Amino acid sequence: MVSKSAATAPRFPLHPAPDRNAFEARLRAIGAERYHDKHVFHRMLHGGQCTLTQARAWVINRYYYQSRIPMKDAAFMSRVDDPGLRRAWRRRIEEHDGGLQEGGGLRRWLKLAEATGLDPDYVASTRGVLPGTRFAVDAYVSFVREKPMLEAVASSLTEMFARAIHEDRIAGLLEHYAFANDNALSYFRQRLKEAPREVEFGLSYVLDNADTMEKQDAAAAALIFKTDVLWSQLDALHFAYVAPGFIPPGAWNGRDGVGADEGEIAQAERTSGHDTEHCEAGD
Ligand SMILES: O=C(O)c1cc(C(=O)O)c2c(n1)C(=O)C(=O)c1cc(C(=O)O)[nH]c1-2
Numbered sequence: 001m002v003s004k005s006a007a008t009a010p011r012f013p014l015h016p017a018p019d020r021n022a023f024e025a026r027l028r029a030i031g032a033e034r035y036h037d038k039h040v041f042h043r044m045l046h047g048g049q050c051t052l053t054q055a056r057a058w059v060i061n062r063y064y065y066q067s068r069i070p071m072k073d074a075a076f077m078s079r080v081d082d083p084g085l086r087r088a089w090r091r092r093i094e095e096h097d098g099g100l101q102e103g104g105g106l107r108r109w110l111k112l113a114e115a116t117g118l119d120p121d122y123v124a125s126t127r128g129v130l131p132g133t134r135f136a137v138d139a140y141v142s143f144v145r146e147k148p149m150l151e152a153v154a155s156s157l158t159e160m161f162a163r164a165i166h167e168d169r170i171a172g173l174l175e176h177y178a179f180a181n182d183n184a185l186s187y188f189r190q191r192l193k194e195a196p197r198e199v200e201f202g203l204s205y206v207l208d209n210a211d212t213m214e215k216q217d218a219a220a221a222a223l224i225f226k227t228d229v230l231w232s233q234l235d236a237l238h239f240a241y242v243a244p245g246f247i248p249p250g251a252w253n254g255r256d257g258v259g260a261d262e263g264e265i266a267q268a269e270r271t272s273g274h275d276t277e278h279c280e281a282g283d
Pocket residue numbers: 069155156157158159160161162165166191230
């Protein structure tokens with residue numbers, strides 16, 4: 001005997017109540033499958049298989065990503081009418097831009113650039129950034145500016161997977177590259193301290209606000225979009241500087257912005273068994 005309410009309830013509800021834990025697991029599975037630590041360029045970089053030129057190309061292009069992070073966070077904040085949310089979010093801008101005297105993450109990134117023998121002013125100019133990097137990163141900024149808040153926050157959640165990559169990078173660069181030392185890698189060490197609270201806040205926001213199946217789907221799609229943003233940047237780097245090694249017109253040619261200490265680094269690299277002269281990118 002079927003009760004009346006059971007008989008009238010849809011057998012397969014179109015919008016089942018979302019389960020918070022299952023949703024979090026779904027988000028984490030996206031990282032496990034699609035995060036850019038799986039990309040061949042990252043494996044090369046962390047495993048010591050990049051030439052100095054390839055590592056420099058990564059530093060130059062990745063600076064563009066770093067430089068746009070505070071811009072996308074400012075774009076996000078300009079849409080937030082809740083002071084509490086703005087207060088929590090503005091830390092992100094402070095982390096990257098820092099104070100007038102000491103600077104922040106961007107300045108720490110330029111220390112890495114300098115350690116590889118690049119002129120920090122050249123890197124900061126963003127001249128020579130690959131078109132693929134520019135398009136991918138600009139798409140991220142537009143996404144955060146235009147999409148619903150939930151999706152904008154969800155797109156930042158790739159940071160959930162960044163801790164492991166930063167730890168791995170510190171170890172890999174220190175082991176394999178003569179330019180790596182504590183000063184050069186201070187950016188990553190600082191992110192290990194900063195990122196967990198951003199992740200905790202962003203994840204709670206998404207889990208709390210994705211209260212329908214449709215919203216969970218939209219948040220998951222936003223996270224996938226962001227993994228694509230990161231992946232495309234490495235595709236562009238690999239194509240230009242590894243294989244086939246075809247550098248787009250106007251992009252860094254392996255020589256511009258290389259400072260006077262190149263010989264020193266090259267010598268150190270030769271001693272450590274790296275071939276700095278070799279650039280498969282058509283030098
Ligand atoms: O080294 C990395 O692989 C990596 C990845 C990501 C990311 O997953 O988006 C960020 C960072 N680093 C990072 O340092 C950082 O400050 C950062 C901010 C954001 C963001 O979307 O707001 N992602 C990332």
